[in-house]
Amino acid sequence: MKQKLELWRDANGTPHVMAESLEDMYWGQGYVHARDRGMQILLMRILGQGRGSELLDASDDMLAIDTFFRRMNWRSKTEPELEKLSPENKKLLLAYCDGLNVAFVEKTPWEFKLLGYKFEKWLPADSFMLSRMVGYLTLSQSQGEIERLFVEMVQAEVSAEKLQALFPGILGGLDIDLIKQVKLHERIVNPATLWNLAVPRAMASNNWVISGEKTQSGKPILANDPHLEVNRLPNIWSEIVLGCAGRTTMGGSMPGMPAVIVGRNPDLSWGATYSFVDAVDSWIEQVKDGQYYRTEDDQWHDFEIRKEVIKRKKKDSVTIKFYENQHGSLDGPPVEDGYYLSTRWAASDSGAEAVTAILSMWSVNTVSDGMKALGPMESSWDFVLADVQGNIGFQMSGRAPVRREGISGFVPLPGWKSENDWQGYHSYLDMPRVLNPEQGYISTANHDLNHLGKISPINMPMGSYRSNRIDALLDKGSSFGVEDIFKMHGDLYSLQAQIFMQILKPMLPETKQGKILKEWDLCYDAHSQGAFLFEQFYKELIREVFGKGGLGATVTDYLSSETGTFIDFYANFDMVLLADSSPWFGDRDRDQIYKLVLEQISSIEVKTWGSVQQFSMNHILFDGKMPGFLGFDKGPITGVGGRATIHQGQIYRSAGRVTTFMPSFRMTMDMATTEMHSNLAGGPTDRRFSKWYTSGLQDWLEGKYKQTRPEEDQPKLKL
Numbered sequence: 001m002k003q004k005l006e007l008w009r010d011a012n013g014t015p016h017v018m019a020e021s022l023e024d025m026y027w028g029q030g031y032v033h034a035r036d037r038g039m040q041i042l043l044m045r046i047l048g049q050g051r052g053s054e055l056l057d058a059s060d061d062m063l064a065i066d067t068f069f070r071r072m073n074w075r076s077k078t079e080p081e082l083e084k085l086s087p088e089n090k091k092l093l094l095a096y097c098d099g100l101n102v103a104f105v106e107k108t109p110w111e112f113k114l115l116g117y118k119f120e121k122w123l124p125a126d127s128f129m130l131s132r133m134v135g136y137l138t139l140s141q142s143q144g145e146i147e148r149l150f151v152e153m154v155q156a157e158v159s160a161e162k163l164q165a166l167f168p169g170i171l172g173g174l175d176i177d178l179i180k181q182v183k184l185h186e187r188i189v190n191p192a193t194l195w196n197l198a199v200p201r202a203m204a205s206n207n208w209v210i211s212g213e214k215t216q217s218g219k220p221i222l223a224n225d226p227h228l229e230v231n232r233l234p235n236i237w238s239e240i241v242l243g244c245a246g247r248t249t250m251g252g253s254m255p256g257m258p259a260v261i262v263g264r265n266p267d268l269s270w271g272a273t274y275s276f277v278d279a280v281d282s283w284i285e286q287v288k289d290g291q292y293y294r295t296e297d298d299q300w301h302d303f304e305i306r307k308e309v310i311k312r313k314k315k316d317s318v319t320i321k322f323y324e325n326q327h328g329s330l331d332g333p334p335v336e337d338g339y340y341l342s343t344r345w346a347a348s349d350s351g352a353e354a355v356t357a358i359l360s361m362w363s364v365n366t367v368s369d370g371m372k373a374l375g376p377m378e379s380s381w382d383f384v385l386a387d388v389q390g391n392i393g394f395q396m397s398g399r400a401p402v403r404r405e406g407i408s409g410f411v412p413l414p415g416w417k418s419e420n421d422w423q424g425y426h427s428y429l430d431m432p433r434v435l436n437p438e439q440g441y442i443s444t445a446n447h448d449l450n451h452l453g454k455i456s457p458i459n460m461p462m463g464s465y466r467s468n469r470i471d472a473l474l475d476k477g478s479s480f481g482v483e484d485i486f487k488m489h490g491d492l493y494s495l496q497a498q499i500f501m502q503i504l505k506p507m508l509p510e511t512k513q514g515k516i517l518k519e520w521d522l523c524y525d526a527h528s529q530g531a532f533l534f535e536q537f538y539k540e541l542i543r544e545v546f547g548k549g550g551l552g553a554t555v556t557d558y559l560s561s562e563t564g565t566f567i568d569f570y571a572n573f574d575m576v577l578l579a580d581s582s583p584w585f586g587d588r589d590r591d592q593i594y595k596l597v598l599e600q601i602s603s604i605e606v607k608t609w610g611s612v613q614q615f616s617m618n619h620i621l622f623d624g625k626m627p628g629f630l631g632f633d634k635g636p637i638t639g640v641g642g643r644a645t646i647h648q649g650q651i652y653r654s655a656g657r658v659t660t661f662m663p664s665f666r667m668t669m670d671m672a673t674t675e676m677h678s679n680l681a682g683g684p685t686d687r688r689f690s691k692w693y694t695s696g697l698q699d700w701l702e703g704k705y706k707q708t709r710p711e712e713d714q715p716k717l718k719l
Helices: 022-048 060-072 079-084 087-106 110-114 124-155 160-166 176-180 352-360 367-374 465-476 482-489 495-507 512-519 529-551 553-562 570-577 590-600 697-702
Strands: 006-009 015-019 202-210 221-228 238-244 247-253 262-264 268-274 280-288 291-294 299-302 304-312 315-325 328-330 338-345 381-387 392-396 433-435 441-444 614-619 634-638 650-654 657-663 665-670 676-680 706-708
Touching: 006 022, 015 022, 022 060, 022 087, 022 110, 022 124, 022 238, 060 304, 060 315, 079 124, 079 352, 087 124, 087 352, 124 160, 124 176, 124 280, 124 338, 124 352, 160 570, 202 268, 202 381, 202 392, 202 465, 221 262, 221 268, 221 381, 221 482, 247 665, 262 665, 268 367, 352 367, 367 381, 367 392, 367 433, 381 441, 392 441, 441 465, 465 495, 482 665, 495 512, 495 529, 495 570, 495 590, 512 529, 529 553, 529 570, 529 590, 676 697
Parallel strands: 015 238
Antiparallel strands: 006 015, 202 221, 202 441, 221 657, 221 665, 238 247, 247 262, 262 268, 268 381, 280 291, 280 338, 291 299, 304 315, 315 328, 328 338, 381 392, 392 433, 614 634, 650 657, 665 676, 676 706
């Protein structure tokens, strides 16, 4: 243990690290992360390296997971990222890694001893790999999946007219005949199992910041509630307070990475949501005799072949070849002549800018400087910021590729034409951003914010229902306190339902179901029967329109029940569902379809929303396999909210398992104080037999917030 380094917990179990130098402080953070979240950290690394079959289990599902991570290859090209760091930041990252390693040498999590795992030193490369994983998995990846689904829709003979209606304004460069010839190795409607509970799904989030002109204290208030998968223990977030030489920072950290990702220091607060920047593109490669063609030199070129050997417990190793060029990895081996897709993520070789940004937030003290620090991050985020001087701001980050005129990045283009290549990346100064807007607040909820930038990096956002609801509440208020923000975090009113119900109400039959819907308050609380019936209507409406309209009932049901397609991109589907007429309706109009669907649910058994919103929080390694009395898993738990409520509450299946989108970590900060108000779906540690394992769960369920203070004059509990 470092001298003059103090590690302790406050009354809520949140760890505090107090040091006399930044190097010792980050050493202490690494030590705490290894002690509190060591199992989580090591499990994430094993999966990121594609070594689950070697170290965990040799099932076919695990082989599919390993194959996915080997294809992404995030563990490579990390040395250049380390060299990009300033000497000071490199020293701080190394100190963090050293703290992790000392703690792991002292005590490796017992779960890994059961597996026969021998600890391997944590390196900066592992932190870079983790940064890439967090920036891509189910975030940027969702963009790639909807683009792949588009290719499958073309190949399923969905008409150009219907495609334009579903994806308006982003189909520049579309060549339907060419896309029909593409050989697809993997399909969205039949995906391999890519997920293990250690790798959380992440998608929606809210954040907003309010000017002091609209608050009780006269200073800005910032709120954030990242919506991640909550049916897992521990939570992906680890709350922490870091202190050095009289200065502190606190908030949500990511185990395996130094510093605070979202939170505050004495002068500045910041929160993040995913921005849906399109940073994933596919190109169509013409292949012959295992080579790819380029018109620029009228030549056929060899792919770079990367061999990966996946070791498997008590089974023979598997060797997989990946074929790569400047457009990324080819979808499958080029064993036949024809057309294939190659896909690339702009931040696949990232890390240095992310580490630099989060380390710099220790000392940044103004919104404008915070925007400069966070804007260059390689992965795509919407940051809101507030400072004690009264400024508020918004900055979008992410590598946004520069494409030729008229090309959005959504449609795969011929890879043999150099004009279709990326031409560098846009400056963060051209990305959507704003400082001190006239309305006195800023909100982001994964929706389209292109209007705030010089460029339009988003082509497939989520719907604006949540953001519109936040804005409506902020418009009405003029003297907000933190308690008002707590209520907003728990808001269950659906603007999506409001819009649909305005059309539906005149059609409702004089039945029990019709009366419930007519009197529904449009809120998704646990006791709501209206929410249950509306969701049944919405599900059947999707099936009626898109199933019969061209996708087919089987595919539509699969996308609805086993993927996040209708959850991630419901705005596009709603454009069709709410239109007066659409090519997807065939020879029917909207009202005819609505009335038909209402008839289909007219005799359905009425249930409460809470009765169909049950889930368990399972241990990430044992995943429901331990006896219930041992307490590794928690549940059943009732989820509230829906896809379009501020408190999002979605439960569905993905790749064969139950997943959830809910507010995993809520935080609120009034810049008139030095405190943070928060609650967490879980607890500080992944140690099952610690009293802190799920110590915050009940407060999270009840919407109660704890106060975290930087002051040292408070009871100090043993770490």
